[in-house]
Amino acid sequence: MSEDAELRRLRWRCRRGMRELDQLMLRYLDGRWPVADEPERALFLRLMDTEDDKLWRWFMGRERPEDTGLALILALPH
Template sequence: MSEDAELRRLRWRCRRGMRELDQLMLRYLDGRWPQASEAERADFLRLLDTEDDKLWRWFMGRERPGDDLLAHLVQRIIDLPH
């Protein structure tokens, strides 16, 4: 798959149905994905497989992911410049 096609597919997967989650995911995709390591990219893909309500609780700080790698990625996304 070409890189452009992959980015289009990922951009579609970042659409979560909640504007705030869309913005967080797209901020990562646009600002961090290009230089992310393969391991971090794999973590982001796992994050995209997470249910929206769980993502919302994680990003709002109401819960913490049980997986330390995902917890680190959630914090990294929160810390990205707006």
């Protein structure tokens, strides 16, 4: 798959049930994805498989993911 096609697919997957989550996920995709290494990209893809309500609690700092990899990607500057 070409890089452009992959970015379009990921951009579509970043569309969540909440506008705020959309913006947070797209901020990562636009700012970090282009410079991220493969392990970091894999973490982001795992993050995208998480349910919206969990993502929201994690982003708002109400909970922390048990998975240390997901906690690390949430802590990255976007």
